[in-house]
Amino acid sequence: WKMPVEEFDVVVAGGGPAGSTVATLVAMQGHRVLLLEKETFPRYQIGESLLPSTVHGVCRMLGVSDELAAAGFPVKRGGTFRWGARPEPWTFSFAVSPLMNGPTSFAYQVERARFDEILLRNAQRKGVDVREGCSVTGVIEGDERITGVRYTDPDGGEHEVSARFVVDASGNKSRLYSQVGGVRNYSEFFRSLALFGYFENGKRLPEPYSGNILSVAFDSGWFWYIPLSDTMTSVGAVVRREMAEKIQGDREKALQALIAECPLISDYLADARRITTGRYGELRVRKDYSYHQTSYWRPGMILVGDAACFVDPVFSSGVHLATYSALLAARSINSVLAEDLDEKTALSEFEARYRREYGVFYEFLVSFYQMNVNEESYFWQAKKVTNNKHTEIESFVELIGGVSSGEAALATAGRIAERSAEFAAAVDQMAASADGNMVPMYKSEVVKQVMQEGGQVQMKAVLGADAEPELPLFPGGLVVSPDGMKWLPYRPA
Ligand code: FAD
Structure with missing residues (x-):
């Protein structure tokens, strides 16, 4: 006698x-989804600083907005940087402009153990069959497609399950990703190492920015300083590869020495004590984290999140790329399971959008590592092109925030298209008037498109079916359904 193989529409590796x-958004369409997670939640993870599009776009679609609001995570209104040519720190806020001051102009700094558990329990409530302590050991290959996975349960029992789609969401240590084909390409540019730990009693930035991420460049690399509660701070040194020996050997001594190299972080930690017990007691090191897989899917199998790619910790794009790719994958899966689209059409849209989003962050982050430019030139350019009466920093944020948060557009649906057009025009002007100090990102066509797309994701979640109809992002490509859960063929009105 052999246990009959369980069948699902989708099996997801990693929670x-x-x-x-991805599991939740597929289950919400009534499909049978199994999620296998190796650990038992809550579990530790790095990646604590979120972006507004995750909080107000994807998390809202998942139905966890109220739960997140009630969790008491520090509110991140923007970022504060000691970065680039100028010695003084500069701050950007998601809503520094009176125009944009609105309900989605912030993100959260989260203890990932808590945030990830909120998302996983929500998946369960939305109908996903979640099995913790279950490690996926391999995929099952049928005729020309992946047809299921093997996994080991907490008692060591071995199982096979079959599914129309296998989604690998098992992160950077995935054992499955290579089954999709292609290769994992490691970045030549982002080859840093990170050493990080947690402190009690570190200083806070002045209000209203006490919840901001503080990023501080110094000779050997840069520090992140992320407030995770009133008293606990996540502190990490990202050290350039040439300086790798600085984090060899005793981690405690290495971190202290790096902190001593960086006056601003030394000051913020002057009265602080490193946490040495419990989940946050360990000093951890991560390296070789920047890569992308050359294929993101094959028939029956899809990669999302870190299993597919990650760029770099600066600017907090990891959870954004993870949740955004999951949204794109869910739309493709939902469209195929509903028999609206064939697999190749649906997954090509997923891959094209995901690859572009990754590419944009890659390009933008490379330019952000140019330490010899002065941020003032970005602000000045922004004020010039938006021609408004606010300060230069406000103008810069308004330009970015009009798309990344869509505040002004939230008032009426009509404002969405209007703001999008204003933004595109402003970016064009900036690119055209670019001088030597110009930030390269604004010159990029793909960056422009993605910023607009990011705004649309967020607005769609807020406005639901009232949102303006979208254009396809690629010639001959698909558009998002009014509820945001599937793709539709594009039919011009
Ligand atoms: P994960 O969060 O890694 O989840 C994968 C899950 O799969 C895990 O729970 C794991 O237990 C499970 N799993 C693994 N193998 C198996 C298996 N065989 N079977 C079943 N389950 C399995 N991102 C940000 O947004 N903001 C930041 O500030 C930030 N800082 C970072 C700093 C550093 C130094 C690094 C390296 C990354 C940082 N990131 C940051 C990136 C962020 O950590 C990741 O992008 C994010 O966690 C990816 O989410 P994921 O769901 O793809 O993978």
């Missing part, structure tokens, strides 16, 4: 933000 998101 981080990518896995929970």
Whole structure:
């Protein structure tokens, strides 16, 4: 006698933000979804600083907005940087402009153990069959497609399950990703190492920015300083590869020495004590984290989140890429399971959008590592092109925030298209008037498109079916259904 093989529409490996998101959005359409997670939640993970599009776009679609609001996570209104040519720190806020001051102009700094558990329990409530302590050991290959996975349960029992789609969301240590084909390409540019730990009693930025991420460049690399509660701070040194020997050997001594190299972080930690017990007691090191897989799917199998790619910790794009790719994958899966689209059409749209989003962050982050430019030139350019009466920093944020948060557009649906057009025009002007100090990102066509797309994701979640109809992002491509859960062929009105 052999246990009959269980059957699902979708089986997801990994219950981080990518896995929970794709599983939930597919289950919400009435499909049978199994999620296998190796650990028992809550579990530790790095990646604590979120972006507004995750909080107000994807998390809202998942139905966890109220739960997140009630969790008491520090509110991140923007970022504060000691970065680039100028010695003084500069701050950007998601809503520094009176125009944009609105309900979605912030994100959260989260303890990932808590955030990820909220998403996983929500998946369960939305109908996903979540099995913790279950490690996926391999995929099952049928005729020309992946047809299921093997996994080991907490008692060591071995199982096979079959599914129309296998989604690998098992993160950077995935054992499955290579089954999709292609290769994992490691970045030549982002080859840093990170050493990080947690402190009690570190200083806070002045209000209203006490919840901001503080990023501080110094000779050997840069520090992140992320407030995770009133008293606990996540502190990490990202050290350039040439300086790798600085984090060899005793981690405690290494971190202290790096902190001593960086006056601003030394000051913020002057009265602080490193946490040495419990989940946050360990000093951890991560390296070789920047890569992308050359294929994101094959028939029956899809990669999302860190299983597919990750760029770099600066600017907090990891959970955004994880949840956004999961949303794109869910739309493709939902469209195929509903028999609206064939697999190749649906997954080509997923891959094209995901690859572009990754590419944009890659390009933008490379330019952000140019330490010899002065941020003032970005602000000045922004004020010039938006021609408004606010300060230069406000103008810069308004330009970015009009798309990344869509505040002004939230008032009426009509404002969405209007703001999008204003933004595109402003970016064009900036690119055209670019001088030597110009930030390269604004010159990029793909960056422009993605910023607009990011705004649309967020607005769609807020406005639901009232949102303006979209254009396809690629010639001959698909558009998002009014509820945001599937793709539709584009039919011009
Ligand atoms: P994960 O969060 O890694 O989840 C994968 C899950 O799969 C895990 O729960 C794991 O237990 C499970 N799993 C693994 N193998 C198996 C298996 N065989 N079977 C079943 N389950 C399995 N991102 C940000 O947004 N903001 C930041 O500030 C930030 N800082 C970072 C700093 C550093 C130094 C690094 C390296 C990354 C940082 N990131 C940050 C990136 C962020 O950590 C990741 O992008 C994010 O966690 C990816 O989510 P995921 O769901 O793809 O994977």
